[in-house]
Amino acid sequence: xxxxxxxxxxxxxxxxIDRRQIDRKxxxxxxxxxxxKAVIGLAxxxxxxxxxxxxxxxxxxxYAFSSGALTIGRGVLQxxxxxxxxxxxxxxxxxxxxxxxxxxxxxxNDKIITDPSYWGASFTALKxxxxxxxxxxxxxxxxxxxxxxxxxxxxxxxxxxHGGNVGKFPKSTIVVQKSEIQNAFWPEPGTGGPYMIGDVMxxxxxxxxxxxxxxxxxxxxxxxxxxxxxxxxxxxxxxxxGSQMMTVRLxxxxxxxxxGDNVYFRENVEKNLPPNIVLAYSPSGIxxxxxxxxxxxxxxxxxxxxxxxxxxxxxxxKAPEFYD
Numbered sequence: 001x002x003x004x005x006x007x008x009x010x011x012x013x014x015x016x017i018d019r020r021q022i023d024r025k026x027x028x029x030x031x032x033x034x035x036x037k038a039v040i041g042l043a044x045x046x047x048x049x050x051x052x053x054x055x056x057x058x059x060x061x062x063y064a065f066s067s068g069a070l071t072i073g074r075g076v077l078q079x080x081x082x083x084x085x086x087x088x089x090x091x092x093x094x095x096x097x098x099x100x101x102x103x104x105x106x107x108x109n110d111k112i113i114t115d116p117s118y119w120g121a122s123f124t125a126l127k128x129x130x131x132x133x134x135x136x137x138x139x140x141x142x143x144x145x146x147x148x149x150x151x152x153x154x155x156x157x158x159x160x161x162h163g164g165n166v167g168k169f170p171k172s173t174i175v176v177q178k179s180e181i182q183n184a185f186w187p188e189p190g191t192g193g194p195y196m197i198g199d200v201m202x203x204x205x206x207x208x209x210x211x212x213x214x215x216x217x218x219x220x221x222x223x224x225x226x227x228x229x230x231x232x233x234x235x236x237x238x239x240x241x242g243s244q245m246m247t248v249r250l251x252x253x254x255x256x257x258x259x260g261d262n263v264y265f266r267e268n269v270e271k272n273l274p275p276n277i278v279l280a281y282s283p284s285g286i287x288x289x290x291x292x293x294x295x296x297x298x299x300x301x302x303x304x305x306x307x308x309x310x311x312x313x314x315x316x317x318k319a320p321e322f323y324d
Contacts, residue, residue, distance in 0.1 A: 067107020068129035091307035100151025109164035156260020159194035167202030180242020238285035255302040
């Protein structure tokens, strides 16, 4: 109902207030003036923040890479799917931001290129592509970067195909959930299989007063990496005890969500298909991630990128092409 008509029907005739009639010397008058200034100030702040994010986003580029591929039964990843073997990419991403370069996930450890025994039985089971061209150094060279050029390394989780090369960035700051680094070293029962202790050992500083050999942000929640809203790490317990996703706000493409293994295939989100519970530490957490992604798609026309969807990855731009 129109509020003005509602007042008139009840015998109340609203009157317009002329700002010139407000006595600035009275408490009520001063409060009215201050309230108006506060509203104007808040509006200016919001607009300023929005324009600041937009200006930062102009220079952000998102690149997609692959650290080879794995062969695995589809039903291992998706509930009630056939166990037919499929080859899935091992995707990771790089974002060039005016304040620094960010790697999201690090793929398979490059050691398996020359030493398949590093993975042991997992190498035989997963049949990873381990040709020299999939090494992370070779991949980064496609966009003129080397490991020392990376400011932050954000790992969605520390399984062997996502945190494999996390130790190859000694000059970067590693961004990981505290519960994830704890689980990589001391896994909860039933969760330890996909971790390789050799991947995370370079992060420790044994026989030292310093617990870490490299700079680390051990998070217990979300983090705005550069303080401008363009790149936000989001704690989302699902696939592992310390899973995290990351949003990247691009000028042209808009909000883009990097999901890690909280989403295996696009149809998981689009059709609300659950993963195989064997690889889901928190099935309800994964389903809530699907719901949140769908909400972002509906409200902000967001998109999302997965690491292991072969069809989606095939359609994706590959470095040196980029999204902006």
